[in-house]
Amino acid sequence: MTFKYDFDWPMLLEDPYKEWIIEGVTTTIYLSLLAWVIALTIGIIIGTIRMTRSPWLRFIGTAYVEFFRNIPLLVQLFVWFFVFPLMLPHDWMLSWNRLPHIPFITALLALSLFTAARVAEHIRSGISSIPKGQFDAARSSGLTEVQIYRYVIIPYAFRVMIPTIASEFLTIFKNSALTLTIGVSEITSSAKAIEAWSFHGIEAYSVASVTYMTTTATVVLFMGWLEHRLRIPGLIAKK
Amino acid sequence: MSDPLVDIRDLSLWYEKFKALDNISTSFTAGKCVVICGPSGSGKSSLLRCVNRLEDFQEGDVYFEGQSLRECPNIASLRSNIGMVFQHFELYPHMTILDNITLAPRHAKGKSKADAEAHALTLLERVDIVDQAHKHPAELSGGQQQRAAIARALALEPKLMLFDEPTSALDPEMIVEVLRAMRDLANDGMTMLVVTHEMGFAREVSDEIVFMDEGKIVERKETNDFFSNPHSKRAQDFLDRILMKI
Numbered sequence: 297m298t299f300k301y302d303f304d305w306p307m308l309l310e311d312p313y314k315e316w317i318i319e320g321v322t323t324t325i326y327l328s329l330l331a332w333v334i335a336l337t338i339g340i341i342i343g344t345i346r347m348t349r350s351p352w353l354r355f356i357g358t359a360y361v362e363f364f365r366n367i368p369l370l371v372q373l374f375v376w377f378f379v380f381p382l383m384l385p386h387d388w389m390l391s392w393n394r395l396p397h398i399p400f401i402t403a404l405l406a407l408s409l410f411t412a413a414r415v416a417e418h419i420r421s422g423i424s425s426i427p428k429g430q431f432d433a434a435r436s437s438g439l440t441e442v443q444i445y446r447y448v449i450i451p452y453a454f455r456v457m458i459p460t461i462a463s464e465f466l467t468i469f470k471n472s473a474l475t476l477t478i479g480v481s482e483i484t485s486s487a488k489a490i491e492a493w494s495f496h497g498i499e500a501y502s503v504a505s506v507t508y509m510t511t512t513a514t515v516v517l518f519m520g521w522l523e524h525r526l527r528i529p530g531l532i533a534k535k
Numbered sequence: 536m537s538d539p540l541v542d543i544r545d546l547s548l549w550y551e552k553f554k555a556l557d558n559i560s561t562s563f564t565a566g567k568c569v570v571i572c573g574p575s576g577s578g579k580s581s582l583l584r585c586v587n588r589l590e591d592f593q594e595g596d597v598y599f600e601g602q603s604l605r606e607c608p609n610i611a612s613l614r615s616n617i618g619m620v621f622q623h624f625e626l627y628p629h630m631t632i633l634d635n636i637t638l639a640p641r642h643a644k645g646k647s648k649a650d651a652e653a654h655a656l657t658l659l660e661r662v663d664i665v666d667q668a669h670k671h672p673a674e675l676s677g678g679q680q681q682r683a684a685i686a687r688a689l690a691l692e693p694k695l696m697l698f699d700e701p702t703s704a705l706d707p708e709m710i711v712e713v714l715r716a717m718r719d720l721a722n723d724g725m726t727m728l729v730v731t732h733e734m735g736f737a738r739e740v741s742d743e744i745v746f747m748d749e750g751k752i753v754e755r756k757e758t759n760d761f762f763s764n765p766h767s768k769r770a771q772d773f774l775d776r777i778l779m780k781i
Binding site: 429430433434435436438439440443451455528529 | 589623629
């Protein structure tokens with residue numbers, strides 16, 4: 297049995313493949329970063345309101361988390377892409393469909409909301425890990441609840457949570473591959489297209505794999521640096 | 536007699552079904568240092584935590600300068616006039632000592648950063664750790680941390696200071712430096728409520744002793760009188776045990 301495959305790496309640098317790769321890489325990075333920023337913002341808000349004393353806010357937070365966490369991401373993508381426009385009033389639906397980059401916007405929405413639920417859970421466990429006395433100290437000094445979270449609890453919890461937050465970014469980045477199913481031209485869909493046109497599957501999917509691996513490696517290094525920079529002197533050991 | 540600074544009326548507090556404070560009525564005058572003592576579980580800390588409503592008591596009320604805590608529309612602003620020091624210091628670990636001290640003056644009292652920092656430094660001078668201002672709490676010894684926490688409470692320019700077992704988490708040689716800072720504060724005329732097991736401090740510094748057991752105030756006396764002539768059997772037993780009379 298012989299291995300018969302003609303490698304053609306240089307073809308990746310030729311058009312149209314080069315164009316597709318560039319578009320794929322930029323879209324993947326762009327989508328993941330934007331989704332990450334939105335997910336982090338919503339996640340911090342949802343995670344925090346789940347820790348407040350108001351039963352209504354807690355209910356909203358819990359409902360959000362349970363809803364978005366317990367439906368598979370692929371299903372959520374399809375729901376946002378195929379079902380959501382149908383639920384809009386007719387003329388809204390028409391203007392929605394006329395928006396440019398519908399797949400990208402839908403993908404961004406789905407990825408952010410899904411990941412925000414996971415971030416919210418991390419934030420909640422981060423906040424519960426903070427000694428109760430910190431709340432007592434901040435309350436007794438006359439800070440309001442919002443100030444207590446803003447200045448004491450969230451900055452403290454965030455430092456404890458950096459490793460989890462980092463791994464959540466890696467997840468969002470890899471999950472972005474799923475958006476090819478609704479027509480986003482990210483790197484996996486580029487690889488798929490190159491393979492279909494050239495029959496050079498090994499080269500095509502190598503590009504996608506290398507993209508994911510180098511980006512995640514960069515993120516891991518950056519988060520390591522951030523963790524070191526924000527470490528609390530004396531409390532978290534120096535590396 | 537002038538109006539009391541703190542007036543406690545018919546106060547009861549439950550944790551679930553456990554009655555931690557049982558119908559307490561008492562008051563504290565400005566300028567006095569009062570030590571609250573008693574066996575563990577007697578409700579000392581709970582009583583202290585009701586004075587700035589860290590505990591949501593179910594019955595009765597506490598009045599601070601005549602203002603009802605139960606009906607206080609802005610409890611945060613009321614709390615910013617009461618300093619509190621905790622057993623485990625509760626400094627914010629991610630901030631420098633200076634930031635710990637200036638946080639509430641800046642954000643609860645609206646002081647400028649420069650004013651708050653200048654004041655913080657004089658307070659650190661007063662508790663003798665001005666050289667630690669730019670360090671983080673975990674880089675300080677326990678005694679230094681507790682003195683920083685005292686400075687943080689004083690930064691509110693409080694009318695009342697609450698101490699909740701401030702030396703119970705400290706090694707013996709560090710207890711002294713914290714007690715010294717507290718003694719200086721009392722000598723300067725600060726109104727203080729101190730929950731402590733340090734009977735030496737109580738005898739030397741305090742004006743009055745409140746002795747509690749099972750959620751009630753069993754006895755309240757002037758300090759010398761309490762030590763030489765405790766009225767109740769429970770207070771006598773407590774003193775015998777704590778002063779190691781075997």
